[in-house]
Amino acid sequence: MRATIKDVAKLAGVSTATVSNVITRKKYVSPELIEKITKAMEELDYTPNTIARSLKVNRSFRLGLIVPDITNPFFGEIVKYAEKVANKENYHITLCDSDQSVEKERQIINTFIENGVDGIINVAPRMKDRELNRKRPVPMVIVDRPAFETDKNIAFVFADNFEGGNQVAKRFVEQGFRKFLCLAGPVDIVPNAKKRLMGFQEYILDQGFTEADVEFRKCDFSFESGYDVMKEYLQTYKKTEQLAAFVSSDIMAWGAMEAIKDMGLKVPEDIAVIGYDNIFFSNFVHPRLTTIDNPTKQLGAMSMQLLLDTIESKESLKGNYVVLNSKLVERQSDERLPF
């Protein structure tokens, strides 16, 4: 049986209050007693019962973390860095995978609250803004997704995806491309997917190109959809000049590049490709994928820091926006060549 604070108190010949005081360091205890108590704790292999403490102080030192798919290294990285800063401050993470289902997301949030987490980090939620902003008894920070401003104890940490789409377009235009395609993500469901597309389109149109110069197709961010949609697009494609394709997630871009190869075309010679996310392995697919670096490390670390700061300060989140920068990382998949 595990030793309790009473056992320690008895062995050390003091009251439980004194033992508690040496553990929490909230009151002065004489050096001799500290010594005696410490010895007793060691002898009994005592370790405080966190659950009992949680009940008493009404804090669990646990944080709930929701991701759409832990299998995706993009989310894996966010989790990793978020966890790093949580652990440094002695908080623990309860992870749940929502499988991209709004229903599950809802249910996860509820059980998190029942389980008494001190805060929630919700990565790329699929919920509608309105539901997201519902008042909850614990602070929640939303990662990788903007929303309309609010003050319901919630905050947002995300990269500016519109600007990201912009950068891609700028790059293509500056290199002299004149025919554009965007394989967009699920623009109806994922706000960032829409932002990427809009940033891309707007820049190009601003440069004097016409709607006919910049086509787009809807996908769902998965490898398969990148492959399928690109393949279908290429059925009716006639090469007249080098096409510039913005495939708005790396995983999807890998799929699109496979489709291009399978159709007997080459990247970048026939079709230049730029992705989005900068997943680690994108540096190693062939050709190395030019992409927008989505700052996972900062997304994870900053959102967690923000959450912990508000928990520790006992203040409320105030609907703050933390907007991070993305930058283009130039590799080989988008080289401009004589056609």
Add this chain to the structure above:
Amino acid sequence: MRATIKDVAKLAGVSTATVSNVITRKKYVSPELIEKITKAMEELDYTPNTIARSLKVNRSFRLGLIVPDITNPFFGEIVKYAEKVANKENYHITLCDSDQSVEKERQIINTFIENGVDGIINVAPRMKDRELNRKRPVPMVIVDRPAFETDKNIAFVFADNFEGGNQVAKRFVEQGFRKFLCLAGPVDIVPNAKKRLMGFQEYILDQGFTEADVEFRKCDFSFESGYDVMKEYLQTYKKTEQLAAFVSSDIMAWGAMEAIKDMGLKVPEDIAVIGYDNIFFSNFVHPRLTTIDNPTKQLGAMSMQLLLDTIESKESLKGNYVVLNSKLVERQSDERLPF
């Protein structure tokens, strides 16, 4: 403020015991009271305080999960499936990333126990057998790693990596290769890395080949080490016939294939490659990677099921071994060609 069981009892005009009984369904309560109490719970938006319950019943319904690197999709998949079965039985997962450090692993286990988890799943631990087998107050199941038999409330779920290495060798030999290389993982630290190598070597030697026919190099399972070690190997490499390379993790194999390309050679024309793990994306690198399917789904699901079963039955784990099968998945990276 959150409503408590007392508030519900008062509003419904009954004792807290009765409320508790309708929640836990352990005793008969008349339909009328159930009705009244349910209404009261709804009105107050009551939800039981899990922490208080945990303290009382000495169960937290939380499980600790340790992985070496959550960024690696191989571990991501294990986590995903483990979590799925845990949630189905209303358990929650606390995830920690050990960053492959034994010291962190040790510390994580300790805080898990302090935090009162009901059980621990330790994926691919880096600890030595002896420490792993130390008696602990909670059951622990070890995933993706064998160990010497023991009965200290511990169990093991893993795939037979020796047999996996065997299959790779068999495949190569049957296809008619006669010159072999193995880029092995960290054989001193990770038992499975050693098993893969041994399974590979033994089969080949059993077929009458000599030690000179089958070289090996030590790596650390990372992309970079696959790249670096292969590149270095190729410095002194003279092509005299098609080489068969077993690169014992997919991620490492991607690196090795990049190195091969960078050195002006081709896969599989000059060097055939087989990986290990069957990470999702290995189906999509170019050429599609032939590999051993490491059954992540089963590893995750079965280990969790085993853990939950013993927790629910209040029995102890008895050092059981659950050995899963792996199978070769044939793709394009190992095609045998006229040299």
Add this chain to the structure above:
DNA sequence: AAGTTACAGTTACACGATTAACTGAAAATG
């Protein structure tokens, strides 16, 4: 020296649930 202050350490209650032991009225028994 009497009265006040300071303070190390203890007593006892609270956190929110579960549950063994109890109560008392109705039903069953002979």
Add this chain to the structure above:
DNA sequence: CATTTTCAGTTAATCGTGTAACTGTAACTT
């Protein structure tokens, strides 16, 4: 009808902490 049994529901203890309120001694004040 008297006695036992049954059982829905209550009372009160308990889980392992933290902490406000209290105690008693020693030091300080005047």
